[in-house]
Amino acid sequence: MNPLLDIRQFDQSLWLDFISRPILINGQLQRRIQDEALRGVTSNPAIFAKSIGDTADYDSAIKALALQGKTTDDIYTNLAVADVQAACDLFRPLYDRETTSGDGYVSLEVSPELVNDTEGTIEEGLRLWKTVNRPNVMIKVPATLEGLPAIRRLISEGVNVNVTLIFGLERYRLVTEAFLSGLEDRAQAGQPLARIDSVASFFLSRIDVLIDPMLEKIVAEGGEKGTLAQSLVGEVALASAKQAYQMYKEIFAGPRWEALKAQGAETQRLLWASTGNKNPKYDDLKYIENLIGPKTVNTVPVETLDIFREKGQPAVRLEEGLDKAREVIARLPELGLNLDELTQHLEEDGAKKFKEPFAKLLASIEKKRALAVEDQVDEAKMELGQYQSDIDAQIKKFQDGNFVAGFWDKKADLWTNDEAGQHSIRSYMGWLRVAETMVAAVPEIETFVNEVLAAGFKHVVVMGMGGSTMAPIVFKASFPMGEKGLPMSVLDTTDPGTVREIEASIPLAETLFIVASKSGTTAEPLAFGDYFYAKVKEIKGDKAGENFVAITDPGSKFVTDATEAKYRRIFLNFPEVGGRFSALTYFGLVPAALYGLPIGRILERAILMMRACGAYGPTDQNPGLELGAALGVLAEQGRDKLTLVVPESLHDLGLWLEQLLAESTGKEGKGILPVAGEPLGDPSIYGTDRVFVYVGYKDQADEANTSKLQALAQAGHPVITLLMKDAFDLGQEFYRWEVATAVASAVFGINPFDQPNVQAAKTATDKLMKAVEADGKLPEGDAPAASENGVDYYTAAHGEGAAGVLKAFFAQAKPGDYMCLQAYLTETPAVSASLLELRQRVQQALHIATTSGYGPRFLHSTGQYHKGGPNTGLFVQFTDDNPQDLQLPGRSYTFGTFKNAQALGDLQALHDNNRRTLRVHLGQDAEAGLKAMLAALAL
Ligand SMILES: O=P(O)(O)OC[C@H]1O[C@](O)(CO)[C@@H](O)[C@@H]1O
Numbered sequence: 001m002n003p004l005l006d007i008r009q010f011d012q013s014l015w016l017d018f019i020s021r022p023i024l025i026n027g028q029l030q031r032r033i034q035d036e037a038l039r040g041v042t043s044n045p046a047i048f049a050k051s052i053g054d055t056a057d058y059d060s061a062i063k064a065l066a067l068q069g070k071t072t073d074d075i076y077t078n079l080a081v082a083d084v085q086a087a088c089d090l091f092r093p094l095y096d097r098e099t100t101s102g103d104g105y106v107s108l109e110v111s112p113e114l115v116n117d118t119e120g121t122i123e124e125g126l127r128l129w130k131t132v133n134r135p136n137v138m139i140k141v142p143a144t145l146e147g148l149p150a151i152r153r154l155i156s157e158g159v160n161v162n163v164t165l166i167f168g169l170e171r172y173r174l175v176t177e178a179f180l181s182g183l184e185d186r187a188q189a190g191q192p193l194a195r196i197d198s199v200a201s202f203f204l205s206r207i208d209v210l211i212d213p214m215l216e217k218i219v220a221e222g223g224e225k226g227t228l229a230q231s232l233v234g235e236v237a238l239a240s241a242k243q244a245y246q247m248y249k250e251i252f253a254g255p256r257w258e259a260l261k262a263q264g265a266e267t268q269r270l271l272w273a274s275t276g277n278k279n280p281k282y283d284d285l286k287y288i289e290n291l292i293g294p295k296t297v298n299t300v301p302v303e304t305l306d307i308f309r310e311k312g313q314p315a316v317r318l319e320e321g322l323d324k325a326r327e328v329i330a331r332l333p334e335l336g337l338n339l340d341e342l343t344q345h346l347e348e349d350g351a352k353k354f355k356e357p358f359a360k361l362l363a364s365i366e367k368k369r370a371l372a373v374e375d376q377v378d379e380a381k382m383e384l385g386q387y388q389s390d391i392d393a394q395i396k397k398f399q400d401g402n403f404v405a406g407f408w409d410k411k412a413d414l415w416t417n418d419e420a421g422q423h424s425i426r427s428y429m430g431w432l433r434v435a436e437t438m439v440a441a442v443p444e445i446e447t448f449v450n451e452v453l454a455a456g457f458k459h460v461v462v463m464g465m466g467g468s469t470m471a472p473i474v475f476k477a478s479f480p481m482g483e484k485g486l487p488m489s490v491l492d493t494t495d496p497g498t499v500r501e502i503e504a505s506i507p508l509a510e511t512l513f514i515v516a517s518k519s520g521t522t523a524e525p526l527a528f529g530d531y532f533y534a535k536v537k538e539i540k541g542d543k544a545g546e547n548f549v550a551i552t553d554p555g556s557k558f559v560t561d562a563t564e565a566k567y568r569r570i571f572l573n574f575p576e577v578g579g580r581f582s583a584l585t586y587f588g589l590v591p592a593a594l595y596g597l598p599i600g601r602i603l604e605r606a607i608l609m610m611r612a613c614g615a616y617g618p619t620d621q622n623p624g625l626e627l628g629a630a631l632g633v634l635a636e637q638g639r640d641k642l643t644l645v646v647p648e649s650l651h652d653l654g655l656w657l658e659q660l661l662a663e664s665t666g667k668e669g670k671g672i673l674p675v676a677g678e679p680l681g682d683p684s685i686y687g688t689d690r691v692f693v694y695v696g697y698k699d700q701a702d703e704a705n706t707s708k709l710q711a712l713a714q715a716g717h718p719v720i721t722l723l724m725k726d727a728f729d730l731g732q733e734f735y736r737w738e739v740a741t742a743v744a745s746a747v748f749g750i751n752p753f754d755q756p757n758v759q760a761a762k763t764a765t766d767k768l769m770k771a772v773e774a775d776g777k778l779p780e781g782d783a784p785a786a787s788e789n790g791v792d793y794y795t796a797a798h799g800e801g802a803a804g805v806l807k808a809f810f811a812q813a814k815p816g817d818y819m820c821l822q823a824y825l826t827e828t829p830a831v832s833a834s835l836l837e838l839r840q841r842v843q844q845a846l847h848i849a850t851t852s853g854y855g856p857r858f859l860h861s862t863g864q865y866h867k868g869g870p871n872t873g874l875f876v877q878f879t880d881d882n883p884q885d886l887q888l889p890g891r892s893y894t895f896g897t898f899k900n901a902q903a904l905g906d907l908q909a910l911h912d913n914n915r916r917t918l919r920v921h922l923g924q925d926a927e928a929g930l931k932a933m934l935a936a937l938a939l
């Protein structure tokens with residue numbers, strides 16, 4: 001027996017007299033709807049004062065909104081509306097299902113300051129109705145004399161109204177009159193009456209709280225009056241309610257009502273409010289159990305609802321003791337108690353009881369707002385030496401041309417005069433303000449995380465390429481897992497060894513797989529999805545979809561496929577945000593939240609940087625513009641190798657930055673080459689093509705790097721230092737770099753948002769895969785230039801044996817060139833160490849920049865620059881025999897063949913762009929093969 005469910009047979013609806021973000025996010029409200037037959041929610045200014053003003057639950061959102069320049073009032077409205085919307089959405093299925101019950105509603109009250117202001121109430125009521133934009137919201141309007149015409153008007157406009165602060169029977173009659181007149185106005189205007197729902201909230205416990213002490217005083221005086229008073233103690237509220245219910249039955253009967261009913265109108269139900277008992281002498285369920293009757297609502301505080309669940313005795317009692325109820329009210333005057341005056345007092349006091357906490361709430365928001373806007377972004381230290389004046393001139397040029405205003409207005413001619421290019425630029429500027437949208441999406445994501453935890457998942461695997469997984473990689477490497485987070489793996493390679501490794505390390509049935517692909521067409525994530533779906537299906541059969549989540553753009557075929565495969569959830573991202581600019585969208589934030597990070601704080605910092613970059617009006621300095629102008633000018637003057645130096649704790653930031661810079665700027669023979677993971681050396685080993693950027697933490701000394709950087713700055717190399725307070729500042733840095741990349745692209749006059757040369761490798765790979773499908777294997781290639789110790793060397797450079805070939809290949813290096821290692825291998829410490837050794841030796845001997853990436857990951861990141869940037873690269877590609885190959889389900893080929901086709905396809909694209917290449921096939925044992933190659937290298 002559960003009284004919460006049993007009460008339904010008496011046609012009473014229980015609503016919850018509380019709302020807060022935590023109960024929306026942690027699933028409590030949903031559980032109450034699902035398991036406890038909860039049928040609505042009411043809020044009031046005091047409730048919001050408690051949930052917003054007295055907790056830190058909204059602090060991140062308040063800060064983010066404050067930084068956007070919102071006023072305190074706007075911040076309150078934004079928070080309250082967001083909660084009400086979320087609650088409305090939870091009740092929506094109930095609301096849609098039960099078209100005549102009048103349930104499924106969430107109430108939001110107009111400002112208590114409007115309690116005696118008719119026009120103000122109408123205006124705010126309509127505004128809130130529009131802003132919440134849900135059919136199942138009720139706007140709460142006080143039943144003051146000034147409120148009555150507002151109720152009539154709002155009802156006539158089709159707004160659902162919860163009339164609040166009703167204490168007396170006469171006023172109740174006027175409330176029903178306002179409701180009926182509103183419906184009649186509406187009918188006269190030819191508008192439909194169905195689903196215009198309204199409740200009349202009769203406040204109960206407050207009546208007894210006021211009158212009982214008066215009665216008790218009379219009791220104390222003794223005599224007849226004392227005896228009478230004694231019989232009335234604790235009775236007035238219930239008697240009022242019972243009488244009101246009789247009035248309700250009368251009013252909503254007869255010809256006037258029947259005419260409205262015939263047009264689809266529903267009655268304005270009585271809602272018992274203020275039903276949390278406030279007198280310890282009374283039963284906690286006094287205002288619940290005694291007021292059960294058909295077609296009524298009781299809005300109950302959390303604690304009372306829980307008590308009712310435990311020991312409630314539901315039965316219809318609302319029409320019991322009606323004579324006594326009449327007598328209670330009738331005899332009050334004998335004791336000198338004028339109920340009209342008392343209810344008037346309650347009304348005034350009621351207004352005060354809402355105004356005071358509301359004022360406190362606004363004051364607390366104001367305090368947080370004022371503090372937030374004082375916050376400053378972490379300043380960059382720019383040691384630009386001889387380049388300073390040219391960079392200053394570029395910034396001045398931008399200022400004179402009103403660049404920043406144009407930037408925020410998405411004026412595409414800041415980048416290119418080409419019409420198609422301009423169109424593409426305008427279509428991909430959504431990242432500029434997407435962090436604002438995501439602040440609003442935080443509760444949705446956090447709710448999802450709680451759902452995943454409640455479902456018992458133990459691990460998350462994010463699967464995707466490039467911009468769809470880079471941010472999760474950075475978050476995972478830069479933060480420890482959050483307290484309630486799940487361990488997270490990222491799969492962004494077709495390397496079978498890595499796929500196996502991940503598979504072996506996860507509890508398959510309890511792993512949530514996120515297939516992340518903006519386009520929904522990228523071959524790798526779709527293959528990963530298919531592979532693991534088949535694996536989970538072996539365990540969970542038709543329920544496999546429960547373990548899968550998609551993040552993709554709306555309208556992609558992947559949306560259809562994921563829907564068919566019954567994915568647990570599909571997050572639709574934003575078509576106007578490109579992959580490498582998507583760190584602060586669902587792509588970065590859903591995994592981050594599952595990993596247990598408070599994503600609101602990451603967004604807060606991003607918005608701080610947006611503000612500094614002029615998103616909300618001109619600023620004295622613009623960190624994104626300054627960084628971008630510096631990088632653009634330096635690259636134009638030959639300093640085009642951005643050498644990123646980071647402490648170990650930020651080692652994967654380079655992966656994200658590489659994609660952003662290389663894919664955005666590496667085209668039309670221009671661009672900035674990001675150089676990440678290269679050990680920092682003395683000034684003597686560097687050419688004049690470098691700019692050094694250090695990203696680290698303010699309070700973490702990094703002596704080894706900082707002293708070397710000092711020496712480099714002294715030797716005339718430009719050095720830029722960005723120090724973060726903590727890892728949450730990654731939100732700030734992501735944004736700074738996105739702006740800087742777009743600005744540097746404007747210096748070059750290129751479109752930062754396309755990747756014209758990526759397709760070439762994909763097309764070549766597709767062609768090779770067609771051959772695989774037809775012949776069962778990849779086509780035979782040219783003969784190697786050398787073969788030694790199980791390692792084959794393929795290159796156009798000629799030489800004797802492995803050593804000769806390597807010598808000839810590296811002999812092509814010129815100042816300003818770079819060597820790029822492309823390892824289509826399983827990432828292991830030994831492989832990474834050999835690649836690093838190779839980089840070091842080349843750097844020391846040839847004084848050129850070196851980069852390194854695992855394939856096929858880099859194809860979706862730096863691959864654009866390799867083919868589209870300047871022809872300064874010497875590319876060394878490593879492949880192996882994929883000793884641990886894996887079959888792909890539903891396909892005629894393996895992961896290994898797919899990966900090797902990707903390598904060959906890219907090699908083809910490099911050749912087509914006349915790049916200098918060396919392919920080193922390492923055979924069965926990549927680690928040994930690499931050692932053999934290093935032994936043959938005479939550098
Ligand atoms: O998210 P998608 O559409 O799968 O694309 C992944 C990556 O591939 C690229 O399109 C390059 O191939 C990147 O720009 C992108 O981040």
Ligand SMILES: O=C[C@H](O)[C@H](O)COP(=O)(O)O
Nearest residue numbers: 017042044201273274275276
């Ligand atoms: O709509 C509900 C009312 O705002 C609420 O029940 C008031 O209760 P209180 O008297 O306990 O503040």
